Amino acid sequence: MPRAVREQQMMDAAVRTFGRRGYRAASMDEIAELAGVSKPLVYLYLNSKEELFTACIQREAKALVAAVRSGVEPELPADRQLWAGLRAFFTHTAENPDGWAVLHRQARTHGESFVTEVMVMRDEIVAFVTGLIGAAAREAHQDPALPDRDVAGLAQALVGAAESLAGWANDTPGVSAKEAAATLMNFAWAGLGNLMQGRPWLPPNQSAGQSQCRDRPVTNPLPHRPASSPL
Numbered sequence: 001m002p003r004a005v006r007e008q009q010m011m012d013a014a015v016r017t018f019g020r021r022g023y024r025a026a027s028m029d030e031i032a033e034l035a036g037v038s039k040p041l042v043y044l045y046l047n048s049k050e051e052l053f054t055a056c057i058q059r060e061a062k063a064l065v066a067a068v069r070s071g072v073e074p075e076l077p078a079d080r081q082l083w084a085g086l087r088a089f090f091t092h093t094a095e096n097p098d099g100w101a102v103l104h105r106q107a108r109t110h111g112e113s114f115v116t117e118v119m120v121m122r123d124e125i126v127a128f129v130t131g132l133i134g135a136a137a138r139e140a141h142q143d144p145a146l147p148d149r150d151v152a153g154l155a156q157a158l159v160g161a162a163e164s165l166a167g168w169a170n171d172t173p174g175v176s177a178k179e180a181a182a183t184l185m186n187f188a189w190a191g192l193g194n195l196m197q198g199r200p201w202l203p204p205n206q207s208a209g210q211s212q213c214r215d216r217p218v219t220n221p222l223p224h225r226p227a228s229s230p231l
Helices: 003-021 028-035 039-046 049-071 078-095 097-109 112-141 149-171 177-196
Strands: none
Touching (some): 003 028, 003 039, 003 049, 003 097, 028 039, 028 049, 039 049, 049 078, 049 097, 078 097, 112 149
């Protein structure tokens, strides 16, 4: 068997073991047995448990980012692109629950080097979502210097919500990828729709006689678009 194929078999076994048992509880003996190889061969190919776990993180992160990017059609309206991206995200995490457990749970709790690998993936997804929202806003406002702050904050919030929801969906029987994506669209797009209509939520002013205030000018980062349902 070619080395590359054998190595992927070992990583498949490692992702399954790490995802279900956790990094510390997983053993190289168990991974080797599941892959159908000897433990010395696992060490020969992948050097150490730490390097094997890092390789699993990198592979699963690359696959997730590719799935999200391939799920989006750039010519669609912003809400449809977001809907397609979320469906691709939740479909991938549902079909690869062990890989998602490695990225979302195990890697974040077992050392800075592992966290760094996951953050590379997360930053790429956040940048993709930021670009999706920001490009539509700049086109609508015809302002290439439109500040990124509000758009970037929305992207961070959206990605964080998607991560949490994916964990919940994978742990809750009967929740489909489509249902998870629709839940987040109903949660997020209503608020984004208000911004597109120029109606951002503002915090209440504690001073008497005023019900709303702004600490700084709030730029409407999103274009006006007729309301539509992505479902």
